[in-house]
Amino acid sequence: MLNFNHSELIAIWLSVKVALLSSLISLPVALVFGYGLARYKFFGKSVIESIINLPLVMPPVTTGYLLLVILGTKGYIGATLYQWFGIKLAFTFSAAVIASVFVSFPLIVRSVRTAMEMVDPGLEEASRILGAGKLRTFFRITVPLAMPGILSGTVLGFARSLGEFGATITFAGNIEGETQTLPLAIFSYMQIPGHEIPTFRLVMVSVLISFMAMGLSEMFVRRMRRV
């Protein structure tokens, strides 16, 4: 039951790699956007908010399709990238990461923003008065105080990346060893009769990873609350 074959192990490893990379890319950007949305009022704020949140409500296949239209080798930006720099994004490992970033980013931003809104602006003011610049204030006051929300948002985004299916299969394809993540592997196995046991094995792994991620998120939140 537990003897994973090579391609299964690769799919698991690929999933974790994609999810980690996408969280790592999303987090710093989410900190900036979350802070901007929490603290500033500016023209076009609601438009930016809608665009960020779009992948949350859109069918993932649509997100993948739009990414393909924009970043594919014949897409608006993708064509330029391909012709000028020889960079091909669609149907590569990078595409799997990009698809993951787009679907998990809104979750992380949401969580970061809410956490930063809860930080008393008076404390940021106090820090500025004590001689700290905006950047120092951000990293020594805002971020540490919003940390539980930032961490739990990141873990949530990580879990969302693990489960990403629609956008990945549309934009990155289902290439074994390159873009075939856990959900895609499960889907592929399901298509083949007699593969019930490997399917179940991967399903169990998927459940386990998700479970661990949620546990970790809870632990972070609780640890921060105690302080």
Added chain:
Amino acid sequence: MLRVNIKLKRDNFDLVINEQFDSGITGIFGASGSGKTSLMHSVAGLATPNKGTIVINNQTVFDSVAKINLPIHKRKIGYVLQEGRLFPHMTVQENLLYGFKKNIKQQLTFNEVVELLNIKHLLNSKPKKISGGERQRTAIGRALLSSPKLLLLDEPFSALDSNLRDQILPFLIKIHNSVRIPILIVSHDLSDLLKLTNRLILIEQGKCIGHGNYHSLLASKDISNKLGADSLLNAFTMKVMKSNGETGLTVFSHKNEEQKIKVLCEQSNVKYSRNDYVKIFIRPDDIALSNIKLENITIQNQLEGVITNILEHGYSRICIVDVGFPLIVKITAESAKRLEIRKGNMVWCLFKSVAIDVAG
């Protein structure tokens, strides 16, 4: 030295202030919403005036014409806000050191500040675990350690109950004695301010309606009405002459040795040594007037003086009696009439030793 000449538009009125603040404590008094906090915000850089200039020690931090508006963190101002605003994720020590810069010559060292404010035992605690008064002291210490050119305290007492207020006063007096920078204290409670300083600024509807010594402000009828008869307070600094452990009585004197005051000091738990300077408070309605010195009476303090001014406040009369220093005495209009109290009369001011409060 702080020089403020600004105009700041607000919803209901404009704040128009043109004043100079020298080192030492200035009390800023006014009702809630009179513009006191807007003034503080403008000085600290949290609010931007529409017009004018703000100069701290010859450095222009704001000038609407020259387009100078120094950002908050470069103004070097210690600003202690109502709730203290300590950083909850840091210990008291980390809070204290937040604005501390090693290479700048400090007026006070870390150890001196910790000593002065009596917070040594709290250094490793989180702000949540300490009391309101301790939080307030930590906030003041944190501001002092950021080597400010100016200290602003916004309602430093309002978050504290009256017991804690009296605890924070001696610390503020000590700070005042150890740093030579302007200290601006905002309050809507006159008696709190009078315990710290005689120098007052009165703000009403965004305008400064009086700036100067408390007693000279009191002489103006318009202003004395606004100060409110209930919050008047006699506050003066006196020197300890003798402290008697057996009777609990401490004898204080003003500049002239003849103006002695005996005070029962058992409340303050502090031992006074000769030649210490101490602040003393007496409420004007705790003082009685007599035309002659009374011999067979329990009241221990009897000071002779001349009435320099009498102000009418409804059915009461506020007499300013010069006993070597001005003493404010509140009596009823009826008594004033009965005793024929008039300007220029010699009177004896009588007050009990137990009616006197001491800070520090």
